[in-house]
Amino acid sequence: MAALQIVNDEGADALTLRYLAKQLSSGTATLYRHFESREDLIAQVVDRVFAEMESSMPGIDNLGWEMTCRMLANHMFKVLCHHRGVAPLLLQSVPKGPNAMIQRERSLALLLANGFSTPLAVRAYVTLARYVLGFAVQLSDRHDEDRDNAQITATFLKLDRAAFPATFAVIDEFPIPLEEEFSFGLELMIAGLSQIRKCDLNQ
Amino acid sequence: MAALQIVNDEGADALTLRYLAKQLSSGTATLYRHFESREDLIAQVVDRVFAEMESSMPGIDNLGWEMTCRMLANHMFKVLCHHRGVAPLLLQSVPKGPNAMIQRERSLALLLANGFSTPLAVRAYVTLARYVLGFAVQLSDRHDEDRDNAQITATFLKLDRAAFPATFAVIDEFPIPLEEEFSFGLELMIAGLSQIRKCDLNQ
DNA sequence: ACCTGAACACCGTTCAAGT
DNA sequence: ACCTGAACACCGTTCAAGT
Numbered sequence: 001m002a003a004l005q006i007v008n009d010e011g012a013d014a015l016t017l018r019y020l021a022k023q024l025s026s027g028t029a030t031l032y033r034h035f036e037s038r039e040d041l042i043a044q045v046v047d048r049v050f051a052e053m054e055s056s057m058p059g060i061d062n063l064g065w066e067m068t069c070r071m072l073a074n075h076m077f078k079v080l081c082h083h084r085g086v087a088p089l090l091l092q093s094v095p096k097g098p099n100a101m102i103q104r105e106r107s108l109a110l111l112l113a114n115g116f117s118t119p120l121a122v123r124a125y126v127t128l129a130r131y132v133l134g135f136a137v138q139l140s141d142r143h144d145e146d147r148d149n150a151q152i153t154a155t156f157l158k159l160d161r162a163a164f165p166a167t168f169a170v171i172d173e174f175p176i177p178l179e180e181e182f183s184f185g186l187e188l189m190i191a192g193l194s195q196i197r198k199c200d201l202n203q
Numbered sequence: 204m205a206a207l208q209i210v211n212d213e214g215a216d217a218l219t220l221r222y223l224a225k226q227l228s229s230g231t232a233t234l235y236r237h238f239e240s241r242e243d244l245i246a247q248v249v250d251r252v253f254a255e256m257e258s259s260m261p262g263i264d265n266l267g268w269e270m271t272c273r274m275l276a277n278h279m280f281k282v283l284c285h286h287r288g289v290a291p292l293l294l295q296s297v298p299k300g301p302n303a304m305i306q307r308e309r310s311l312a313l314l315l316a317n318g319f320s321t322p323l324a325v326r327a328y329v330t331l332a333r334y335v336l337g338f339a340v341q342l343s344d345r346h347d348e349d350r351d352n353a354q355i356t357a358t359f360l361k362l363d364r365a366a367f368p369a370t371f372a373v374i375d376e377f378p379i380p381l382e383e384e385f386s387f388g389l390e391l392m393i394a395g396l397s398q399i400r401k402c403d404l405n406q
Numbered sequence: 407a408c409c410t411g412a413a414c415a416c417c418g419t420t421c422a423a424g425t
Numbered sequence: 426a427c428c429t430g431a432a433c434a435c436c437g438t439t440c441a442a443g444t
Contacts, residue, residue: 017418027429028418038418088294091341093351096358101367108369121369122376127388130381134337138294148296155299164304166311166324173325178333185330188395195394220437230410232439241437 003045004083011085015042042089047097049086053079054103065114065197066190072107073128073186080136087136120200124193131189135182149175206248207286214288218245245292250300252289256282257306268317268400269393275310276331276389283339290339323403327396334392338385352378 002023006015017028017038024031035041053076060071080087104125111121153174161168205226209218220231220241227234238244256279263274283290307328314324356377364371 016416018416029420029429029431030427032419033428091291094355096355101358101362101370105367105370108373112369112372118373119376122373123379123384123387126379127384127391130338130341130384131334131388134341135333137340138333138337152297152299155304159304164308166315167304167308169315170311170321170325173322176325176329181326181330181333184326185334185392188330188399189388189391190395191398192391192394196391219435221435231437232410232412233408235438236409 001045001048003041004048004086007045007085007089008083012088014085015045017041039092042092043095043097046086046089046095047099049079049083050095050097050099050103052083054099054106057106060110061113065111065116066194068110068114069124069128069190069193070186072110073132076129076132077136077182080132081139084139087133087139090133091137116197117200120196128189131185135178135185139178204248204251206244207251207289210248210288210292211286215291217288218248220244242295245295246298246300249289249292249298250302252282252286253298253300253302253306255286257302257309260309263313264316268314268319269397271313271317272327272331272393272396273389275313276335279332279335280339280385283335284342287342290336290342293336294340319400320403323399331392334388338381338388342381 003015003020006020006023017031020041021028021031031041035044056079057075058071060068063071107125107129108121111124112118116124153171156164156167156171156174159167206218206223209223209226220234223244224231224234234244238247259282260278261274263271266274310328310332311324314327315321319327356374359367359370359374359377362370
């Protein structure tokens with residue numbers, strides 16, 4: 001799929017019908033034989049990524065619920081990182097393609113098999129999925145991370161030390177790699193889930 | 204600021220230089236007297252929102268660290284929801300405007316004042332900020348939420364019951380309002396932070 | 407000195423005309 | 426029946442020409 005290739009290599013914005021047509025030595029009008037609008041094209045690209053997310057999912061039976069949640073979220077994040085520009089394409093609408101359905105079914109089944117009640121399973125799944133996508137989006141839309149980090153550090157250093165004591169107190173910690181932020185937050189949520197599960201299982 | 208008005212009312216995509224020029228009874232070329240590119244215009248709009256985030260921040264001293272985190276995150280989320288289309292504009296680069304700096308300083312100071320160590324304060328701040336933005340983005344890019352929810356329910360109901368047992372098991376729970384997902388995940392992270400703080404304070 | 411119409415190189419989508 | 430060049434109404438940015 002040439003469209004996914006473009007999104008991977010040059011980002012979501014580079015996926016224009018004219019550019020795609022040129023890659024395929026075709027015209028824009030001809031593309032409309034394969035999809036009915038750019039939105040439809042994007043839905044097809046997105047579902048292709050869900051197919052890969054499903055097929056490359058490692059076996060995660062009998063690992064306990066914490067490890068199951070961790071691997072689910074990490075795997076989703078890894079696939080979205082691998083296909084750099086694709087995350088923003090997921091924002092427009094909730095994915096409704098066949099492979100998205102399969103991926104959701106598998107994830108929910110894993111949570112239920114690990115003892116989550118139905119209300120908690122849904123909430124855990126949707127919240128983790130949104131968490132993963134929220135981070136993936138912030139990763140893929142960053143066009144030049146190094147330049148951005150350099151700018152933010154420079155901006156910090158130009159601040160008045162007296163007026164920004166807290167910022168200067170933590171300045172040595174910046175920048176924290178986004179992957180580390182992702183893991184940090186994920187572990188927080190898993191720790192939080194373990195507390196909820198105590199109540200959930202007792203009721 | 205007419206640009207922010209456009210973003211609020213018609214979304215980030217509606218903020219084109221031509222449309223903005225028309226609203227101001229001007230030409231596109233004239234706009235370049237006030238900013239040097241569309242990116243620069245967006246940075247100005249974004250910083251305006253940070254100014255509002257800061258000025259409308261309720262006093263949150265002496266509420267304890269959990270309440271402080273909760274109010275910080277909720278307030279950021281509320282302001283981003285109020286200015287619907289603005290969240291996607293925050294994705295392109297880390298905000299570097301003066302009001303963004305002030306907002307960050309105040310947030311970090313609050314965490315430090317509540318007993319967070321510097322490494323934990325930074326991580327808690329950046330992760331919460333990314334969490335809030337990740338959700339806000341998924342809220343503002345949804346052009347027609349009701350239509351989308353109707354479509355997803357319809358898609359679920361067309362699935363084969365035997366092949367999608369987990370999906371059908373939880374179908375009554377859908378859709379969960381995004382605001383509820385946000386609160387659910389935020390409480391998970393706060394619960395997770397309370398566990399980390401135990402180790403953090405002991406060391 | 408300041409402003410701006412018009413141009414340039416793009417975009418998604420449509421459709422009449424060609425094979 | 427299938428394909429597609431050209432058109433339409435957009436976009437950000439630039440600059441020569443006007444005041």
